[in-house]
Amino acid sequence: MNTVIAIDNVRKSFSTGFIPKKKEILKGISLKVEAGEIFGYLGPNGAGKTTTIKCVLGLIFPDEGRIELCGRPHLDPRAKERVGFLPENPYFYDYLTAREFLDFYGQLFEIEKAERDRRIVSLLHLVGMEKAAGLQLRKFSRGMLQRVGLAQALINEPELVILDEPLGGLDPIGRKEIRDIILRLREEGKTVFLCSHILQDIEMLCDHVAIIVGGRIMSQGRTSDLISEKVLFTEITVSGVEKSDLAPFGESLTAQGDRTLLKVFEEGKIQDVMDLVRRNGGRIHSLIPRTQTLEDIFVDMVKPQ
Amino acid sequence: MKIRTVQVIALNTFKEAIRDRILYLLLFFAAVAILFSRVLALLTVGDRIKIIKDVGLASISLFGALMAILIGTGLVYKEIEKRTIFTLISKPIRRHEFLLGKYFGLVLTLFVMLLCMSVIFLVLIFFHTWTVEWNLLVAIFAVFIELILITAVAVLFSCFSTPILSSLFALCFYLIGHFSWSLETLIKKARPGAGRTVLRVLDAVLPDLENFNLKTEVVHGLPISAAHVLYATAYGVVYAAFVLTLAVLIFRRRDFV
Numbered sequence: 001m002n003t004v005i006a007i008d009n010v011r012k013s014f015s016t017g018f019i020p021k022k023k024e025i026l027k028g029i030s031l032k033v034e035a036g037e038i039f040g041y042l043g044p045n046g047a048g049k050t051t052t053i054k055c056v057l058g059l060i061f062p063d064e065g066r067i068e069l070c071g072r073p074h075l076d077p078r079a080k081e082r083v084g085f086l087p088e089n090p091y092f093y094d095y096l097t098a099r100e101f102l103d104f105y106g107q108l109f110e111i112e113k114a115e116r117d118r119r120i121v122s123l124l125h126l127v128g129m130e131k132a133a134g135l136q137l138r139k140f141s142r143g144m145l146q147r148v149g150l151a152q153a154l155i156n157e158p159e160l161v162i163l164d165e166p167l168g169g170l171d172p173i174g175r176k177e178i179r180d181i182i183l184r185l186r187e188e189g190k191t192v193f194l195c196s197h198i199l200q201d202i203e204m205l206c207d208h209v210a211i212i213v214g215g216r217i218m219s220q221g222r223t224s225d226l227i228s229e230k231v232l233f234t235e236i237t238v239s240g241v242e243k244s245d246l247a248p249f250g251e252s253l254t255a256q257g258d259r260t261l262l263k264v265f266e267e268g269k270i271q272d273v274m275d276l277v278r279r280n281g282g283r284i285h286s287l288i289p290r291t292q293t294l295e296d297i298f299v300d301m302v303k304p305q
Numbered sequence: 306m307k308i309r310t311v312q313v314i315a316l317n318t319f320k321e322a323i324r325d326r327i328l329y330l331l332l333f334f335a336a337v338a339i340l341f342s343r344v345l346a347l348l349t350v351g352d353r354i355k356i357i358k359d360v361g362l363a364s365i366s367l368f369g370a371l372m373a374i375l376i377g378t379g380l381v382y383k384e385i386e387k388r389t390i391f392t393l394i395s396k397p398i399r400r401h402e403f404l405l406g407k408y409f410g411l412v413l414t415l416f417v418m419l420l421c422m423s424v425i426f427l428v429l430i431f432f433h434t435w436t437v438e439w440n441l442l443v444a445i446f447a448v449f450i451e452l453i454l455i456t457a458v459a460v461l462f463s464c465f466s467t468p469i470l471s472s473l474f475a476l477c478f479y480l481i482g483h484f485s486w487s488l489e490t491l492i493k494k495a496r497p498g499a500g501r502t503v504l505r506v507l508d509a510v511l512p513d514l515e516n517f518n519l520k521t522e523v524v525h526g527l528p529i530s531a532a533h534v535l536y537a538t539a540y541g542v543v544y545a546a547f548v549l550t551l552a553v554l555i556f557r558r559r560d561f562v
Contacts, residue, residue, distance in 0.1 A: 014562065057395040060560035077397035085395040091388045093317070095324040107313040108396045152392065162395075 003071070004160050004191045005033040010055055010065030025051045026062070027215040033193055033208070035159070038186050040206030040223070041195040042294075044302050048215045049195045050088060053164055057085055070159060081109065084153035088164040088195075090145050094138035098129060098148050101137060102155055109156040116155075123151040126181060142169040150178065154185075161185060162193045167201050179205060203227070203294040211301055218301050226297060231289045234270055236262045240282025249273050259285060310398050311406045318410020322376050328418065331375070335368035335422050339429060354433050358441070358524045361426045365419065366448045366518075370479050372418055373411070373452050377459025378471035380407050381556070390561055401553045408460050408549060415452050419445065443529055444519040450541035451517035455479060457545040461552040464559070482514030516540050 013024040025048045033039045043049045054060045056067055058075045072079035092101060099120060106116040124130045127147040137145065146169055153161055166182070167175045182205055185192055196202055202209060203223065210220040219226065238246070239258045246252045249272060250264040264270055270287070277284055322328060342360035346353035381404070384390040393403060423445050431437065458478050462471035488508045495501045516537045522529045 014560075054391075054561070057391075059391060059394050060562065061558065077399065080395065080397040083395065085392060087388065087391045089388075090392070092392070093321065093389055095321055096317075100320075104313065104317050105392070105396065108310060108393075108398060110309060149392075 002035040003032050004035050004069070005031065005039075005056065005193060006066075006068040007031040007052070007056065008066045008068075010052070010062045010067060012051055012055060012060065012062045025215050026055070029065070029212070029215075029217055031210055031217065031220070033160075033191060035191050036186065036189055037207040038182065038192040038194060038205050040202035040209040041193060041212065042197065042199070042202055042209055042298065043212035044197060047212045049197075049212060050164060052212070053085075053162055053193075053195060056162065057083070081156065082159040084156060084158035084161045086146075086149045086153040086161075086163045086166055088168065090149035092137050092145065092149065092152070095136060097134050097136050098124065098140075098151075099133045101148065102151060105152050106155050111156070119155060119157075120151075123154055124148075126154075127151045128177060143171060143174050146170060146178075147174070150181065158190065160191045160193065162195075164195045165197075166194065167196065167198060175201075199293070199295045199298055209294070211298060213302055219297070223294070227292055227294055231267070231291055232265075232296075233290050234264045234267070235286070235288045235290060236264060236270070236273055237285040237287075238262060238273070238277050238282055239285065241277055241280050245276065245280075246273070249276075306399065306402055306405075310402045311409060314393075314398075314403060314406025315408075315410035315413060318380065318407050319413045322411060322414040323417075325376065327375060328372060328414070331368055331372050332418060332421060335364055336425050338364035338368065339422065339426050343429065354430070355524050357429065357433065359520055361429065362441075362444055362448070362520050362523065365422045365426060365445065366451065368422065369415060369419055369448055369452045370455050373415055373455045374459050374472050374475040374479070376414070377411050377456050378463045378466075378475055379468040380411060381460060381463040382466070382468050382471070385561055394561065400557050404460065404464070404553055404556050405549070408456065411456050411460070412453060415456065416449065419449055419452070438523075440523050440529055443534060444523045447517040447519050447534065447537055450538050451514055454512070454514075454541045454545045454548070457548040457552070461548050461555075464552050464556045478512065479514065482512040483518075485511040485513050486515050512544060513540075 008030055010026055010029045011024065012026040013022045015022050029048070029052055031052075041049055041052070051060070055062045056069065056074055058080070067074040069076075069079040070082050074080075093104075096104065102120045102123065103116060106119065111119070121130075124133050127150055129144065129147050129151065132140065132144060132148075137148070140148065146166065150163075150166065153163070163182070166178055170178060179201065182192055182194065194202065194206060206223050208221065209223050209226060211218045233250075237259055239260070241260065243252050243260050246260060246262050249269045250262055250266075253261045253263055262273065264273060274284065339361045342357045342364070345360055346356040349356050384393070384407075390403075394400065423442075426445075427437070427441065430441065455475065455478070459471065459475045462474045466474065485508065488504055488511070492501060492504045492508060495504055519529055521527065
């Protein structure tokens with residue numbers, strides 16, 4: 001497999017304040033992203049996610065370390081030709097209309113006029129913005145900017161798409177649509193580098209995950225390897241049974257009306273609960289085994305910091 | 306360097322500037338100032354047309370410089386502040402192409418604005434003299450060369466400073482440039498020694514924007530030597546190139562946080 005992004009021991013510090021004080025943001029990051037996968041880059045606020053992306057794109061210069069994009073040094077325009085980027089909270093030229101905006105970026109890639117027009121129409125359709133094509137971006141809502149920003153990132157039909165919080169500021173339908181687009185990009189053989197702190201999205205979409213905390217990569221690997229299939233506990237919602245009768249089986253948490261939510265930690269006791277309910281003529285409303293989620297791993301990792 | 310990239314960014318910058326309201330405000334006041342020269346002419350004894358020419362050309366130069374400074378100083382800073390530069394630099398363009406694109410976009414804008422002001426001015430003159438005076442165009446061309454230089458200075462400051470500070474710096478450059486000729490008088494009066502050497506160095510380093518001022522020649526109908534126009538053009542272009550090189554050097558290593 002081809003390595004699309006190779007980051008090797010990158011360090012970056014910034015000096016701030018009147019009397020400059022150095023603060024190290026990236027403390028030796030190493031990463032490898034292979035072609036054709038959705039790579040999740042996860043971390044709490046201020047961990048260095050965006051700083052990493054800025055280093056990769058040449059917006060800032062690392063103090064140390066090497067970065068390669070598609071096998072070339074990352075500042076080489078020939079490498080950048082194959083990359084698409086959607087920044088966090090996208091700000092674009094608000095005096096341009098959506099069509100002019102996409103056309104401008106298309107021209108930077110030296111795409112022919114006819115081809116540009118074709119791509120703009122299909123991209124506006126892809127992100128569901130055909131109706132707003134002639135509208136100035138200053139009149140766009142946050143979600144609309146996000147969509148047109150995604151279209152901008154795809155104008156050069158890139159091999160690698162870097163998305164910084166692409167699902168922020170979107171309504172549930174918008175999130176679903178963008179998620180579908182990301183999955184479609186993978187089907188087309190593109191590599192997606194997805195940066196987010198929304199764990200469910202990463203868990204749902206990504207093949208590989210790297211977790212960055214405090215400027216260091218704490219964990220890296222296949223999503224399925226990171227999340228164990230082991231059942232942590234089972235949540236059972238029952239009614240028609242006294243709360244006190246349920247106490248020996250596990251932790252009874254909440255009672256809503258006559259329903260009680262019970263957390264059972266031992267698998268053997270699940271059958272006992274069901275028997276008890278049946279004897280009392282009660283009902284079981286739900287029975288959900290809870291496995292470890294990315295959130296659990298993430299919280300474990302971030303907590304000690 | 307890809308000329309095409311510079312061109313695309315320049316055209317986009319032109320679009321940005323032309324859709325900016327401040328430009329039209331300045332153009333409006335420039336028009337008022339040029340037309341006001343007609344009113345001033347009423348108050349003078351003697352050759353009215355001289356006053357119209359003098360005040361008109363001065364207005365064009367001043368408002369042109371204001372346009373260059375007020376738009377130029379925000380040009381690069383705004384891109385960084387509004388983070389539009391993030392998506393741009395992530396595209397296959399080099400940083401100096403971006404900076405030059407911005408610069409030439411503004412130069413194009415100023416050219417169009419200068420054209421508008423000149424039309425108002427020349428029409429006003431035409432209604433008084435019923436002749437077209439070509440040497441007025443030479444004077445306006447000199448103003449354009451001056452604007453090329455001032456724009457470069459504005460862009461340079463915009464690379465590392467806020468628009469307000471940059472505007473102040475660029476305005477100082479404009480004022481110093483127009484009064485630096487008085488240093489020569491001072492040098493003549495100063496006693497030989499260290500003080501005089503310092504003044505000589507200052508005289509060499511500071512810009513001399515009076516090179517671009519052909520008002521006296523035009524107003525009084527004096528001949529304008531081709532050599533002088535050529536010298537002024539070369540002076541402006543070389544100085545602007547030097548300032549832009551400085552700007553590129555600063556901009557090349559900048560982190561966009």
